[in-house]
Amino acid sequence: MSISTPASAGPDIDFSYFGGAESLWEGRTPRRTEVILPTSKDNGKMHVAPPQDASDFLWIMTEEPHRSRRMAIIKAHPEVTKLMGHEPLTKWVVLGVVSLQFVIAYLLRHTSPFSPVFFACVYVIGATANHNLFLAIHEITHNLAFKSVRANKVLAVFANLPIGVPYSAAFKKYHIEHHKFLGEDGVDTDLPTNLELICLNNVLGKVFFATFQILFYAFRPTVVRSQTITTWHIMNLITQLVFDYVLMKCLGVRPFIYLLASSFFAGSLHPLAGHFIAEHYLWDGLEQETYSYYGPLNFFAYNVGYHNEHHDFPAVAWTRLPALRALAPEFYDTLPSHPSWPMVIINFIRDPEVGIFARAKRRAATKVSPGSGAPKTEKAKG
Numbered sequence: 001m002s003i004s005t006p007a008s009a010g011p012d013i014d015f016s017y018f019g020g021a022e023s024l025w026e027g028r029t030p031r032r033t034e035v036i037l038p039t040s041k042d043n044g045k046m047h048v049a050p051p052q053d054a055s056d057f058l059w060i061m062t063e064e065p066h067r068s069r070r071m072a073i074i075k076a077h078p079e080v081t082k083l084m085g086h087e088p089l090t091k092w093v094v095l096g097v098v099s100l101q102f103v104i105a106y107l108l109r110h111t112s113p114f115s116p117v118f119f120a121c122v123y124v125i126g127a128t129a130n131h132n133l134f135l136a137i138h139e140i141t142h143n144l145a146f147k148s149v150r151a152n153k154v155l156a157v158f159a160n161l162p163i164g165v166p167y168s169a170a171f172k173k174y175h176i177e178h179h180k181f182l183g184e185d186g187v188d189t190d191l192p193t194n195l196e197l198i199c200l201n202n203v204l205g206k207v208f209f210a211t212f213q214i215l216f217y218a219f220r221p222t223v224v225r226s227q228t229i230t231t232w233h234i235m236n237l238i239t240q241l242v243f244d245y246v247l248m249k250c251l252g253v254r255p256f257i258y259l260l261a262s263s264f265f266a267g268s269l270h271p272l273a274g275h276f277i278a279e280h281y282l283w284d285g286l287e288q289e290t291y292s293y294y295g296p297l298n299f300f301a302y303n304v305g306y307h308n309e310h311h312d313f314p315a316v317a318w319t320r321l322p323a324l325r326a327l328a329p330e331f332y333d334t335l336p337s338h339p340s341w342p343m344v345i346i347n348f349i350r351d352p353e354v355g356i357f358a359r360a361k362r363r364a365a366t367k368v369s370p371g372s373g374a375p376k377t378e379k380a381k382g
Contacts, residue, residue, distance in 0.1 A: 029347070029351050029353060031044075031045060031046065031047055031284050032283055032284060032338075032343070032344075032347050032351075033283050033284050033286070033291065033336035033337060033338055033339075034336060034337060034338075034339050035333075035334060035335065035336045035337070036333040036334075037329075037330075037333040037334045038334075039334050042286070042334075042336065044336070047284050047285040048284065048285045048286055049285030049286070049287075050285060051285065051352075051353045052282060052285070052353070052357065052358060053357070054201065054352065054355060054357050055357065056197070056357060057191075057192075057197070057357055057359050057360070057361045058282060058287065058357075058358070058359065058360045058361065059360075059361055059362070059363070060183075060287065060360050060361070060362060061362070064182040064183060064289065064362075065289065065290070066182070066290070066308075066311040066312045069308075069312050069331060070312045070313060072331070073312065073313075073328045073331055076328065076330075076331075077327050077328055079327070080313070080324065080327055080328070083313070083316045083320045083323055083324055083327070084313065084315040084316055085144075085315070085317065086143065086144050086145060086146055086147055086317060087139075087144055087145065087317035087318065087319050087320070088145075089319060090136065090139055090140070090144065090145040090155075090317070090318070091145050091146070091155055093132075093136065094133070094136045094140075094145070094155060094158065094159045097129050097132050097133055097136070097159075097162075098133070098158065098159060098161060098162055100125075100129055101126065101129050101130070101133075101162035101259060101262070102162070104121055104125055104126065104129075104258065105162075105247070105251070105255035105256075105258045105259055106251060106255060108121060108254055108255060108258050109251045109252055109254050109255050110254070111254065112254075113254060113257050113258075113261070118254075118258070121258070122258060122261045122262050122265060123265050123270070125262075126258060126259070126261065126262025126265070126266075127262050127263075127264075127265035127266040127268075127270050127272075128266070128270075128272065128300055129162070129262065130162060130163055130259070130262040130263045130266040131266035131267070131270065131272040131273065131300070131301065132300055132301065132302070133159050133160070133162060133163060134163070134266060134267070135301050135302040135304050136159045136302060137156050137159050137160065137167075137168045137171060138171075138175065138302070138304065139302050139317070139318055140152050140153075140155050140156040140159065140168075141156065141168075141171060141172045141175050141176065142314050142315070144315075144317040144318070153168075153169075153172075153232055156168040156169075156172070156236075157169075157232075157235060157236050157239050157240075160236065160239075160240060161239075161240065161243050162259050162262070163259070163263045164240075164244065164256065164259045164260040164263050165218075165240065165260075165263070166236040166237045166239070166240035166241075167218065167236075168236055169230065169232040169233040169235070169236040170221070170227060170233060170236075172232075173227055174189050174221050174227075177189070178190045179311065179314055181364075182289065182290075182311070183289060183359075183360050183361055183362045184361075184362050184363075184364045184365065185361045185362065185363060185364050186224060186225070186364050187225075187364050189220055189221040189224045189225070190217075190280065191359055191361060192216075192220075192356050192359060193220065193223070193224065196209070196216070196220075196356050197356050197357055200355075200356050201355050201356050201357060202355075203349060203350070205356070206348060206349045206355055206356070207349055209356065210268070210269060210273075210277070210345055210348065210349055211268050211269055212268065213267045213268060213273060213276050213277075214263065214264060214266065214267025214268060214273075215267075217267065217276070244256060247259075269345065271297060271341055271342045272297060272300060272301055272341065273341075273345070274338075274340070274341025274342055274343075274344040274345045275293065275297075275301060275304055275305060275307075275341055275344075277344050277345060277348050278291055278293055278305075278307075278338045278341055278344040279291060279304075279307045280359065280360075281348070281354060281358045281359060282354070282358040282359065282360060283336070283338075283354055283358070284336065286336060287360065288335065288336060289360045290307055290308050290311050291307060291308070291335075291336065291337055291338050292305055292306055292307050292308045292309065292325075292332070292335065292337045292338070293305035293306075293307070293337060293338040293339075293340075293341055294306070294325075294337060295339065295340065295341070297341055302318040303318040303319070303321045303322065304318070305338075305341075306321035306322065306324070306325060308332060308335055309321045309324045309325050309332065312324075
């Protein structure tokens with residue numbers, strides 16, 4: 001079937017909104033996501049709908065898809081429960097990466113931060129290592145390194161050390177809410193705010209956003225709503241401050257600059273940082289809230305690219321996410337996925353059809369008291 005005729009786009013498309021275009025492909029970018037097993041609604045080649053309105057987020061009324069798919073997979077493949085549980089290998093990977101960062105920081109103690117060698121070490125080794133630690137903390141947040149909650153929290157504080165700033169305790173609360181209240185405005189702090197939409201919804205704004213992603217993810221949650229401070233927040237803060245002080249006292253400021261710069265570039269224009277945008281932004285006219293990526297960069301990222309699988313089964317550790325996908329291909333191979341994280345960043349910046357607006361939001365069905373850190377679910381009004 002030709003894709004150049006209006007009929008190929010479906011009889012429900014109102015072409016009066018598209019300035020005289022006779023197909024959805026005139027002046028549009030090629031499709032960027034891919035699907036292994038096409039369906040009647042998505043052949044994996046065409047955009048399935050016109051571009052989203054760039055002046056606002058996509059507001060939807062449907063419930064998030066992961067709970068229903070999880071129940072369907074459990075019904076079809078009850079053996080999936082055998083994949084759940086902690087992964088003992090995680091603690092050894094964390095130990096290895098933390099040790100690597102300590103060694104590189106030590107070796108650079110006499111190297112100027114303005115030298116090409118220092119920058120190359122920061123971007124190639126340090127940013128990759130610290131991004132790995134970001135995702136180690138993500139894995140540990142789901143209690144997937146040990147059986148004990150306390151042991152997982154201690155390991156998270158340890159994994160936090162080379163990152164330079166304390167965040168593991170705060171991340172845990174915000175991230176678990178991201179899973180429970182996916183897309184809920186004012187509760188899911190992964191969502192851009194209206195201020196970001198107003199200020200950054202253009203090419204330069206998107207360059208700024210992609211360059212300073214790590215700062216948005218650090219400060220946005222505190223702006224959207226604060227948390228109640230716990231003992232673990234204090235322990236995370238004190239441990240990090242003591243480590244930073246001892247590091248600078250013993251080795252000077254350059255090792256600390258190395259670690260801090262590594263954290264910045266880990267969440268900036270770095271190949272691995274593409275996953276921040278790839279996971280939940282909307283693409284190709286699809287109302288799909290979560291995207292996976294199955295490429296080789298998962299090796300450095302605790303398989304976080306298997307993101308639909310992770311949201312469906314947060315209790316399945318990183319080493320078993322590929323097995324989860326293989327167990328239920330009829331559920332995952334029909335979902336469009338990203339072929340490349342670096343290209344996600346490039347397409348996000350240059351493509352007017354995707355931007356800060358390209359997120360699905362729901363009216364909050366969750367009443368949140370400022371500073372309480374404890375959402376209370378109630379029936380949404382209106």
